[in-house]
Amino acid sequence: MSEKVRVVIVDDHDVIRVGVKQSLGDGVEVVGEGRDVETAIEAIATAKPDVVILDVHLPGGIGGGALDVLDACLKKSDPPRFLALSVSDAAEDVVAVVRAGARGYVTKSISGPELTDAVVRVAQDDAVFSPRLAGFVLDAFGASAGDIAVADEDLDKLTAREQEVMRLIARGYSYREVGEKLFISIKTVETHVSAVLRKLQLSSRHELAHWAAQRRIV
Numbered sequence: 001m002s003e004k005v006r007v008v009i010v011d012d013h014d015v016i017r018v019g020v021k022q023s024l025g026d027g028v029e030v031v032g033e034g035r036d037v038e039t040a041i042e043a044i045a046t047a048k049p050d051v052v053i054l055d056v057h058l059p060g061g062i063g064g065g066a067l068d069v070l071d072a073c074l075k076k077s078d079p080p081r082f083l084a085l086s087v088s089d090a091a092e093d094v095v096a097v098v099r100a101g102a103r104g105y106v107t108k109s110i111s112g113p114e115l116t117d118a119v120v121r122v123a124q125d126d127a128v129f130s131p132r133l134a135g136f137v138l139d140a141f142g143a144s145a146g147d148i149a150v151a152d153e154d155l156d157k158l159t160a161r162e163q164e165v166m167r168l169i170a171r172g173y174s175y176r177e178v179g180e181k182l183f184i185s186i187k188t189v190e191t192h193v194s195a196v197l198r199k200l201q202l203s204s205r206h207e208l209a210h211w212a213a214q215r216r217i218v
Contacts, residue, residue, distance in 0.1 A: 005123040008032040008047050008080070010040040010069065011055040016108070020053060020085070023112030027160050028119055037061030037068045044073050049080045050123045053115075054102070056086035056093050070100040083122045085115070094133050104128035114156055117163070157199040165192040169205055170212035 005028050011017050012035050021030050032047035034040030037060035044052055052073075054066050061068030066084060073079050084097045084105040094105050103122045106115065107130050118128045158166060161182075168178045175189045182189075193205075202208050 004029040005051055005119055006031045006047070006049045007119060008034065008040075008043050008049040008052045010034040010043070010052060010058065010066075011085075012036055012057075012059055016055070020115070023115060024119070025113065025116035025160065028116055034069075037065065040069045041072050044069075044080060045076075048078075051119050052080050052082045053085050053119065054082050054097075056084055056088055056097055066097055066102075067100045070097070070102065074101045081122045081125065083118055083128070085110075089130070089133060094129075105133055106130045107133070111156075116160075117155060120160075120163075154200055158196060162192050162196050162199075165189060166196045166208065166212065169193055169196075170209045172209070 004026075007024070007028050007030050009017050009020050009030060010033070011020070014035070017033050017035075021033075024030065031049055032043035034043040037058050039060075040052075040054070040058065052069075054069060056066045058065040058069070064071070070082060073082075082102040082104075084094075084102045085108060086093065086105070087108050089107050097105055103125070104118055104127055106118050106128065110118070110130065121128045155163065164182060165178055168181060169175075173181070175186050175193070178184075178189045179186045193208075197203065197208065200208070200211060202211060
């Protein structure tokens with residue numbers, strides 16, 4: 001993405017909010033924070049972020065924690081997308097938050113680059129889950145494995161720029177078109193594509209398009 005993803009971080013622990021903020025990459029801009037249901041709703045209404053990184057268990061509200069925040073915000077026009085970030089990997093938590101409207105759910109064991117990538121992908125309307133949590137969603141909603149994007153090690157091998165180039169190439173853009181969109185030279189595009197193919201152990205643009213389509217990241 002050419003513009004930074006604007007994010008609000010919601011967690012009742014100050015140290016977690018600080019840690020999340022420091023771990024996010026350059027493609028993400030933190031525009032607000034909340035520590036409970038009430039301050040979360042206020043921060044989201046004020047900042048109008050693209051994505052909300054939302055802790056599942058929050059004080060305040062009527063006892064639903066993250067569910068109260070989702071209920072209040074998703075009723076409004078042009079709501080942000082929500083990515084749950086929690087220590088809990090319980091199936092009931094995952095399913096409840098996704099049913100309430102979250103686009104993804106990752107655990108707090110996630111690395112900074114992985115979280116940054118998850119935020120960007122949720123902003124692009126992907127559904128992103130930590131690998132071991134995806135099965136809960138598949139079971140609960142009867143989805144097929146191709147219906148959700150799972151944060152995986154392969155994508156984490158790519159830099160932010162390589163991911164931008166990869167997505168455009170996978171969509172069928174020529175090297176020249178990619179260069180024009182990203183304001184880089186054709187030679188630089190070729191260099192990025194070579195790096196992407198090498199890191200993903202693919203041999204052609206066709207294989208890259210298939211790889212990206214399987215993961216719903218195009």
